[in-house]
Amino acid sequence: MSSIAISSLLVALSIVAIVYLTAKVKFSVFGSLFAVSIVLALSTNVPVAKVIDLLKTSFGNTLGGISFIIIFGAAIAVCMERSGGALSIATHILKKAGERNAKPALAWTGFIPGLTIFCDTGYIILSGIARSISAKSKTPMPLMAAILGSSLYAVHCLVPTHPGALAAANTLGANLGLFILAGVIFAIPGLLAAYYWANFMSKGQDYAPAAMEVDELQSDRPLPPFSHALLPVVLPLVLISISTLLTTLGLKTGFAVYLHFLGNPVIALLAGMLCGLWLLSRNGGKQGDFTDVLEQAIVKAGPILIITAAGGMFGAVIRETGVGTALGEALSSASVGLLVPFIIAALLKTAQGSSTVAALTTAAIVTPSLASFGLDSEMGRLFAVLTIGAGSIVASHANDSYFWVVTKFSNIEMQQSLRVFTTSTIVMGTVTFACIWAASAFML
Numbered sequence: 148m149s150s151i152a153i154s155s156l157l158v159a160l161s162i163v164a165i166v167y168l169t170a171k172v173k174f175s176v177f178g179s180l181f182a183v184s185i186v187l188a189l190s191t192n193v194p195v196a197k198v199i200d201l202l203k204t205s206f207g208n209t210l211g212g213i214s215f216i217i218i219f220g221a222a223i224a225v226c227m228e229r230s231g232g233a234l235s236i237a238t239h240i241l242k243k244a245g246e247r248n249a250k251p252a253l254a255w256t257g258f259i260p261g262l263t264i265f266c267d268t269g270y271i272i273l274s275g276i277a278r279s280i281s282a283k284s285k286t287p288m289p290l291m292a293a294i295l296g297s298s299l300y301a302v303h304c305l306v307p308t309h310p311g312a313l314a315a316a317n318t319l320g321a322n323l324g325l326f327i328l329a330g331v332i333f334a335i336p337g338l339l340a341a342y343y344w345a346n347f348m349s350k351g352q353d354y355a356p357a358a359m360e361v362d363e364l365q366s367d368r369p370l371p372p373f374s375h376a377l378l379p380v381v382l383p384l385v386l387i388s389i390s391t392l393l394t395t396l397g398l399k400t401g402f403a404v405y406l407h408f409l410g411n412p413v414i415a416l417l418a419g420m421l422c423g424l425w426l427l428s429r430n431g432g433k434q435g436d437f438t439d440v441l442e443q444a445i446v447k448a449g450p451i452l453i454i455t456a457a458g459g460m461f462g463a464v465i466r467e468t469g470v471g472t473a474l475g476e477a478l479s480s481a482s483v484g485l486l487v488p489f490i491i492a493a494l495l496k497t498a499q500g501s502s503t504v505a506a507l508t509t510a511a512i513v514t515p516s517l518a519s520f521g522l523d524s525e526m527g528r529l530f531a532v533l534t535i536g537a538g539s540i541v542a543s544h545a546n547d548s549y550f551w552v553v554t555k556f557s558n559i560e561m562q563q564s565l566r567v568f569t570t571s572t573i574v575m576g577t578v579t580f581a582c583i584w585a586a587s588a589f590m591l
Contacts, residue, residue: 177453205459224275224556226379226420227380238370240256250286256276266296266300297572312532320528333582337576341575344575348566420440451551485530488531500548509539537576
């Protein structure tokens with residue numbers, strides 16, 4: 148058996164080990180990720196002298212990329228809970244949509260902002276609303292988490308306002324205008340498939356709705372107005388969206404520099420936190436709330452930060468083994484049209500955890516073979532990059548930091564998230580590809 152085959156087997160076993168340790172043995176998630184990461188690194192072709200540095204660097208890089216966002220996002224959540232803002236929004240949505248339509252309303256609540264903001268940032272911002280809607284409508288939280296997570300994830304992987312899709316489009320030379328339009332169109336059937344699948348996987352399960360997260364002191368006071376409650380949530384989305392739009396248009400100088408600064412997720416979420424503190428001050432807040440909110444946010448964010456960074460560390464170890472690249476190169480020689488980029492992207496995503504890395508690597512692998520796949524045309528390149536986006540959806544699990552954001556910000560168990568959210572991403576990516584493949588029969 149070749150070294151790559153052995154490494155592939157070890158990667159598969161490591162994923163199974165994490166699921167077993169956390170779901171069956173009830174071992175610490177961080178402890179499971181750390182132990183499996185170090186064993187996998189020592190068991191494959193990672194040099195022994197490099198193992199600890201790899202673990203520290205990947206853990207630190209992941210932590211550095213998400214720490215401020217998660218802390219400020221947690222602070223927004225604390226403000227929204229204590230002021231009653233999240234409950235106000237949830238009550239308004241349920242009043243307009245009706246409790247029977249709470250789930251589709253949440254799906255569109257994630258899908259539309261997800262067009263311009265990263266899925267993890269969007270989930271952090273919107274998770275409090277999802278928990279409140281779950282509590283108010285008595286809908287199981289693992290189901291609501293899968294619906295919101297999938298709605299943000301679909302457009303993250305398929306629309307080139309996001310880094311993986313944009314990088315793949317640039318590598319393949321796809322038309323960005325057509326890609327944006329087609330990405331939104333094909334994301335919809337994928338989201339619908341994930342929505343119905345998540346409902347199916349939640350049936351017959353003893354999943355509880357989220358606990359009502361309203362400060363006890365707030366429970367005796369009127370809820371803040373809907374327009375006021377929206378501000379801590381909507382302002383970060385608007386600032387990030389403006390920055391993303393300016394980047395797409397290529398505007399990076401002059402006044403745009405300041406808008407990009409305000410649209411940086413860290414600054415945008417800081418602005419949201421300040422709005423949250425304002426909302427709290429108008430609804431029963433008191434002196435010292437700023438310090439109290441930050442302390443609560445740090446307590447809430449700490450475990451999420453550690454586990455998410457450990458997930459990034461595990462993904463980095465897998466990337467270092469070279470399994471994903473080897474699988475991609477092995478498949479690139481098979482001449483089966485659009486199926487090849489989909490399988491490569493799906494394997495890369497599942498193996499190493501990052502949709503962006505999967506999309507960019509797959510694009511680099513298949514670009515030289517576009518002619519042999521019959522895709523060396525404007526429409527061929529468009530369908531190739533759409534297919535790569537669909538493949539990069541499959542599958543979000545333990546080596547994906549977004550999986551841990553969805554799981555931990557929803558306060559659900561790992562096995563619940565694997566059953567409902569992870570399987571939904573598999574269905575979503577597969578159905579999206581099937582729709583792309585069917586459309587290509589008429590347009591290529």
